[in-house]
Amino acid sequence: MTSRAGRTLHGGKLAYAILVAAVLVSAFPFYWTIVAASRSNADLAQVPPSLLPGPNLLRNVEAVMEEADIGLALLNSLIVSGSVTVGTVLCCTLAGFAFAKLRFKGRNALLAVTVGTMMIPPQLGVIPLFMLIAELQWVNQLQSVILPGLVSAFGVFFMRQFLVQALPDELIEAARVDGASTARVFWSIVVPVARPGMAVLGLLTFMAAWNDFFWPIVALSSQNPTVQVALRQLGGGYVHDQSVIMAGTLLGTLPVLLVFGLLGRQIVGGIMQGAVKG
Numbered sequence: 001m002t003s004r005a006g007r008t009l010h011g012g013k014l015a016y017a018i019l020v021a022a023v024l025v026s027a028f029p030f031y032w033t034i035v036a037a038s039r040s041n042a043d044l045a046q047v048p049p050s051l052l053p054g055p056n057l058l059r060n061v062e063a064v065m066e067e068a069d070i071g072l073a074l075l076n077s078l079i080v081s082g083s084v085t086v087g088t089v090l091c092c093t094l095a096g097f098a099f100a101k102l103r104f105k106g107r108n109a110l111l112a113v114t115v116g117t118m119m120i121p122p123q124l125g126v127i128p129l130f131m132l133i134a135e136l137q138w139v140n141q142l143q144s145v146i147l148p149g150l151v152s153a154f155g156v157f158f159m160r161q162f163l164v165q166a167l168p169d170e171l172i173e174a175a176r177v178d179g180a181s182t183a184r185v186f187w188s189i190v191v192p193v194a195r196p197g198m199a200v201l202g203l204l205t206f207m208a209a210w211n212d213f214f215w216p217i218v219a220l221s222s223q224n225p226t227v228q229v230a231l232r233q234l235g236g237g238y239v240h241d242q243s244v245i246m247a248g249t250l251l252g253t254l255p256v257l258l259v260f261g262l263l264g265r266q267i268v269g270g271i272m273q274g275a276v277k278g
C-alpha cells in the first residue's frame with residue numbers, strides 16, 4: 001500500500017495477527033459444516049466433538065437426495081434467485097439513475113415514499129399477496145416467488161446513492177450534446193459506471209433470495225420447493241440427524257460461494273471506489 005507521500009505502508013505484526021484471527025473466526029462455521037456433513041450423528045454427539053472431516057460425506061449426501069428432492073430444489077432456487085437478481089439489479093439501476101440524475105416533478109417525494117416502504121414489515125403484506133397469487137392461480141409456481149422480489153426499495157436507494165457519487169453530470173451533459181437519448185445514456189454511460197455497485201447489489205440480492213424461507217414456504221409446496229423449503233424435510237424422526245441436515249446445508253451453500261467468487265473482484269472494486277470517493 002502506498003501513501004500520498006509515495007512511501008510504502010506496511011501493517012505491523014499485530015495487524016496481521018488480527019486479520020488472521022478474523023479470517024479464522026469467519027471461516028470456522030463453514031469448516032464446521034464440512035466436518036459435520038462428513039460424520040455420523042453419533043460422532044457429533046461426542047464430547048468433545050472431532051474437528052477433522054470424516055468418511056461419511058457421500059453417504060450423507062445420498063441420504064439428502066433420498067429424503068428431499070434437492071436437485072429440483074437447487075434448480076428452482078437458481079431460477080428464482082437468478083431471475084430476482086437480474087430483475088432487481090436492472091430495475092433498481094434504472095430507478096436509481098432517475099432519482100440521481102434526472103429532473104422531474106415530485107422526484108424527492110417519490111424517493112421519500114420509496115425509502116419509507118422499507119419501514120413496513122414484510123409480514124404485513126403476506127395475506128394480501130397470497131390472495132393475489134391465489135386469484136392469479138400462481139400458488140406452487142415459481143413466478144409467485146419471483147415477481148414480488150423483482151425490485152426493492154433498498155436497491156433503489158443504494159443505486160441512487162452510488163450514482164450520485166460515481167456518475168459526473170458532465171458525462172451526461174456531453175452525451176446530451178452529442179444527441180444521445182435517455183436510453184442510450186443509460187446503456188452506454190450509466191451501466192459501465194454503475195457496474196461495481198450493480199455487482200454489490202447483485203450479490204446481496206442473490207443471497208437474500210437464496211436464503212429466503214418465509215415467503216417460499218407460504219407460496220410453494222414440498223413438491224416444488226426451493227432449497228430452504230427442501231432443507232426443512234431433512235433429518236426427520238424422533239432424533240434429528242444433524243449430519244444429514246448439515247450435508248444438505250453444505251449443498252445449499254456452494255452456489256452462494258460460486259456467485260461470490262464470480263462477483264468478488266467487482267465487489268472489492270466497488271468498495272474501494274466508494275472509499276476513495278468518500
